[in-house]
Amino acid sequence: MKSILLVIALFLTANFSVAQDYLGTWSFQSIDTASLDEEIPEETITTLSAVFQFLKVTINPDETFEISMMGQSDSGSYTVDGDQLLLGPSSEKFTVKENGLAQLQMGNARLLLSKGAIDVPAKKYILKDDYEPIAFTAKQLVGKWKSLEVKASAIEESPEMTETMLATLxxxxxxxxxxxxxxxxxxxxxxxxxxxxxxILLLGIEGSEPKTYEINFVDESHLMMTLVKTGTILYLKKQ
Incomplete structure (x- = not known):
């Protein structure tokens, strides 16, 4: 009987210690490219990183968790499964790695998180809060453009959501x-x-009041534009 109780105690202790290692708040650090089965383009990595940049997961000792992203939050319960936690009804896997980072599997995505508050990286292209408009020709804008970076204004209703959405623009x-x-x-x-x-660029649905943008920079490969109403800045690359 004592040996059975000892085994049960060791089992409970092991599961408890695993959960203890995971307790606290974890914030997105990067895409776990090392765990991907195939190489994906750098531009795709950049876009995905921008989408998840505000992701935060908090693991609580009462077997509940909270997850927030794009200014929205959700919560649920988790279970301990060996050396990983299974979060919510979809059983998304949350595992602490040997390097102190955690990996969160969300669908096909493999995300690395670090413990602590979100440390949003500095902008690489948009280095100021505002830019002057420049003259441009219609021919310079013609073509397909894809977002490289977004700097949402603080007066946006949800700056996090704005940056996340426009990162995929x-x-x-x-x-x-x-x-x-x-x-x-x-x-x-x-x-x-x-x-x-x-x-000045006017862009909108036909028959309705257009949104006003300022063109701050444009050449054969890059475009910077600012939404005048809010001051949110977009930096795009020509496709």
Missing amino acids: ETEFNEDFSASFGALGFTQELIWSQGDADG
Whole structure:
């Protein structure tokens, strides 16, 4: 009987210690490219990193967890399965690695998280809070563009959600002044035109009030534009 109780005690202690290692708040650090079965383009890594940059997971001692991203949060319970935690009804795997980082599997994504508050990396391309508009020609905008970086203004209703959504932005300006504007799998068909003042781009749904953008930089490969109403800045690369 004593040996059986000892085995049970060791089992419970082992599971408890695993959970103890995981307790606390973990924040997104990077995509775990080393665990991928095949190499993916650097641009895809950049986009995915921008999408998950505000991801945060908190593991509580009462077998519950909270996860937040894009300004939204959710919670649930977890179970201990060997050296990993299974989060929520979808049993997303959360494992602490030997290097002190944790790996979270969300669908096909493998994410590395570090313990502590979110440390959002500095912007690589958008280095200021505002830029002056510049004169541009319609021909310079024609083509397909994809988001490289976003700097959401603090006056946005949810800066985190804005940056996450626009990180996936793909837009196309056509010679007939039609345009498409797509993010997170949703695409809008729009029209565009140049404003009366230099550096102004008008973009919106036909028959409705367009949004006003300032063009801050454009050449044959890159475009920077600012949404005038909020001050959110987009930096895009030509496809």
